[in-house]
Amino acid sequence: MTSSAASIAFDPLLPWEVLLLFGVIGIAIGIAGLARRATGVLWRIAAVAVVLAALANPSLVEEVRRGIDDVALIVVDDSDSQSINDRRAQITAAREALRKRLGTLEGLEVREVVLPPNSLKLGSESLGGTRLIGTLRNALVDIPRERLAGVILLTDGQVHDVPNPIPPELATAPTHVLLSGRKNEADRLLVLEQTPKFGVVGKSVTAKFRVEDSAPDAKGPAPVSITVGSDPPLRLNAPIGRTIEVEIPVANGGANVVQVEVAAGTHELTMENNRALFVVNGVRDRLRVLLVSGEPYPGERAWRNLLKGDPAVDLVHFTILRTPSKDDFTPTRELSLIQFPMRELFDLKLKEFDLIVFDRYETGSIITREYFGNIANYVRGGGALLLSVGPVYATQRSIYRTPLGAVLPAPPTGDVIERGFKPKPTTLGDRHPVTAELPQAGNPAPIDAPADVQRQEPSWGRWFRMVPARAEKGVTVLAGADDKPLVVLDRVGEGRVAQILSDHLWLWNRGIEGGGPQAELVRRIAHWLMKEPDLEEEALRADAHGGRIDIKRQTLADTFSPVEMTAPDGSRRTITLNPLAPGRAIATIQVDKPGLYKFDDGKLKTVAAVGNPDPLEFSDVRATASKLKPLADASGGGMIWLSDVPDPDVRRVSANRIAHGDSWIGLRRNESYAVTGVNRYPLLPGLVVALAFLLGIGLAWFREGK
Template identity: 25%
Template sequence: MMYKLGSILLSPVIPVWLIILCAILFAGLAWRTYAFCSLKYSERWILWSLRMLAFGILAFLLLQPSRRETRSELEKPVLAVLLDLSASMQDNPYAEKMTRADKALAFLKKSEVRKHLEAFRVLYFTAGSSLQEGLDLTTTPKFSEPSSLLAPAINQVAERLRAEPQAGILLLSDGLDQSNAWLEGRAQQIPVLIPELENPVLEERPLQQDFSIENIHYPRRAILQWEVKVEVTIRRRHGSTAQTFPVELLQNGSMLRKSEAVFRENENFRKVEFSFTAETLGNHLYQLSILPLQDADAGNNHREFVIDVTDARKRILYLEGTPRWEFKYLKRSLLAEKNQELNAFLQSGTGAFLNFSDTEHQEALSLPEFSPESLRDYSVVILGDLKADALKEKDYRVLTAFVEKGGALLFLAGTRTCSPDGVLSSPHFKELAPVFSLPGAQMREGRFSVDFTAAGRSQNAFSDLLSEVRLPPLLSFWGPVEASSFASVFLAAADGSAVLVGRRYGQGRTAVLLSDSLWRWQLGSEAGGGGKSLYGRFLTQLLQWLAPGLQSQNEEDSIQLLLPSREADLRAKISIGALCGKRVSGSGLACRILCPDASNLALPMLPAELGIEAGLPSPEAGFRCEFVPEQEGTYRLQVISKDGLASEEALLVVKKPALEFTGEAINRQWLQRLAKDTGGAMLPWLEAGKLLEKLPVKPRSVEIVREYS
């Protein structure tokens, strides 16, 4: 219980009545003690008073007194200034003396505006693709955000200032909101004040027609002698008449294909497709150009991109234990690949393997003996639904060495493969197995949705499959399992259960596909990517990850150059990684960069740990350097060893960031609706200095309490 005596507060540890009772008893007993002593009366009073003084100090401490001071202060209301930093703020479609960005900054510097701002506690925010708090007005902000998400930004400001006395929001924007959202309940209660950053045009002047390359869809990787498809989307602004113009596709500066873009009346988008055959290995630079006759901006009529062509000629050895559907469709899909040679064998009831390769080569009619010499001719070995005793102990040792030296091993799940006596559970494969079955593991049946994990999406080999809106469901998968410490889950069910797991082992790779119903992706799936079904494309990309090709990073005398992407934005930091084979010394490793203006850079490659950001499934020791491109165009990168005997090259296309230049006037209708719905105001530029006068200043009285104990 607390007692208040003026500005003094008492918070006794024990009840006050008990302290008073103790004082009376103590006083009586103390006087009684001295009453029977041979002391003078004055001496008795002195001694008794000292004892009572000691008790009084103790009682004072038990009362825990404190002093409280209370005073009132007036707190200024909060005014949030929200500045739009999207690139469209630099647009000037009507060629005024000041852009929208210039007017926004000039508004904050007006003397009458600064005077009115003194009555508020001003908090600055910036909006674009996200909301940021704080703004340094001593430097010129960069209006370079690729989008304008204004309504969500206003909602976030209202939420952040929930506990503050909000007077209003000062919005400096062109109103070209791209969020398709609107204000939530709380944000609608805060007045929004808007100065008009673009003068209305009395007589609307027609804007000049402009064609631009909106988007390009192309494979990051292509297979030698395969058909490659490139699809370009062309956009037209401020035009409506029918028009036809040429579209050109160049490869390394030479004409490759030519087509036409045919725009009908009032048509704003047109797609143009090119197809060609990848005939040479390596990184190839492609230039796409549109050549309209009437165009306002020729700077957006050209785009460059890089496609990495690899040799997918692989010999694949496939051993299957049972004649199941997976064997039928996987064999059919692999045999359809003209750049792959399949030797498929099915185990009979006696344990012998019968050839099902559909090949004319005599050497493929019988199962090759597992030896380093025989497996040297293969890139990938696939083990189907096999028991552990299907292979001899020597076979396990040879297969392990095969992977260690750069080979690829793929396990296909089945009731035999993953069982305790299956080939995946064999103790001989304990070191290289991507997963281990947990107690109670079985083939689960049902309908399971699947998708790529973050690790799967980071792999360039699967990039062509990421465009799928939704992967078909699976009807089964083996679980539960535990991935090994060096493995990554690339494909998972909705509950996080692993479906596709891969890992590095030595210089090679292993993977396990934990479903025996993936073959159903072949049924009823639409063809794509060169006429192949989703099932065929998935297998191709999986094998591409397992065995990257002739220019494999697993070669002992080679260097692998790693880039997060073959395209980059101007002035963005680029990280270049490299992995060296065992015979290549990392000492003195350097990266040479040939810039678009023919100048050269030489950067040392320093030891570093490379991971997912470099396209690797797990951290690995390598080398890295960084640089910031200052020019647009194509850069040629070369990582070279100190002795010059090993090197690797790549092309990097650097372009301006995709900015939000629309050429459109400010969205007055959106801004006026915003001001109306919030009870705010929108004034023309010439009257903008009076805008803050419409906002009432209502300071909040705040009571400040201080206590001294």
């Protein structure tokens, strides 16, 4: 629409200061003339005024104006909470109705911006929630304030970035809120108050949570299930609105996935906030290790230094310098004053040790058969035993000939080999995590290599003595001279046993012929004995990284079975693993929903916790008007529930007029325009000014001549 408007403008020929000076002088002369009662003074003043007016150069300016459309901004909240019940349908219907109504209004431009769902990725550490005001601010940057007619927010009211107080830049035009959902909605939700991040393996940690239910007829207690990993769930009843504490057992080192879920309430909006996941990382307390050494030899100090060098190990070390049956005529006063505490170590406090190490121990009457029987029972009950043997293992004084021999996997053959040999991983050793990819071990044969292709030779140094034994049980992971068993691992009952059939491991520590990974090998053996999950020879793991899950399989078998995944919604999917190295395979999948993912390959089971990327979004999903009411009030806008008025009327209102009602919203008329042309007409042309000046001077001269 085009219109015009006229105004008077000045374009002085001299600076305004000079014109003002001339004016003051003229007025002063006029006043002096009037004081003397001179004739013709008024005409002279009139002539001077005409000259000054001409120097001011007045013009009549006519502007040609084109009206500029006002802008109505619609901000649509399409966040995840809009999926509850029919909220998204309400928003869609109101949005279409607004488009039709606004399209009939002249002089109005409509702009829309949408806050999309899933704006955060799984595993994101951002603040989350519905950031509707941030979206509004970004949209207002491109709209001049003089053109903004109003803002219409389509949302359920659960907005998590409303500023307090409302800044002036958000209140320059009426902001109306059209609310989806229903008034006075109710919902049940689970609130985690305390979730420990770490816990000691074998002990329990305390988690705190409460169940909230806003339904008017809510009654407790509410059934709650707590699942740790793939174990059967623990079920209990929780009172409504009261914090309860639960002991969570930390059974494994590493990640222990915990899922807490409460049953649906009588007025349930969504089950998304009825469950919660958290991870307790299991860490081991200080390990208590009992090291019993036989007669001193160079490797004894290597064992002691290795164990004492770990700050997480509490070491109790005894060396048997002389057995009671051995008589070397040493005076009693020169012997140790400390009596060997057999009963305390091998009876009363035996179960307090996490690992028992016998290094070149020779049987005698120091540790009786009864105590060896206690150690065997300790292993069967879940204890850990590491045996490093010397030549005496092949004799009648062998520890194998005690009751402890019942839990040892490799009995001696009675021989001792004393020649140089290089330890090397066996076929199973290349697959076992204790010896797989040991430093300097050389690369194993490729998975798809022909049968005649051999592994690379290790580059570590040789050993020069070993005790041949028959590996009747367990797994041989390192072989020695003539491919005879050198390191054997076995499970006995609930416990574990490891045998090192040589006393030359210390040569690696000394760097003989380049040395070898003594510390790493002992660390892995000890951690395997302590049931470290990462060193399990048969393991299925699933690690979640945001929306990605890495599935890893460790096995001593030649093949890998497919893995069946069960998603949080109950859907199933079969996953084929890709071989990565001997005994190891991996697969990576992408997921788009939070929750507990279960994996099963027919033998092993595991779980992965994919956290909700936006827990704040579902912390309270009840539609509400309270959060956005301050913004509507500050801007002069209104709030309408779409459940009451599905299609509110839209009106144009003048500035400073009420912009809302019970069933209508108003958009302000700003009367903005752009100037498309200007016509200028001089009001005092030169000829007119000259005639007027001469007329004034002439009349003044005429009056003075009388």
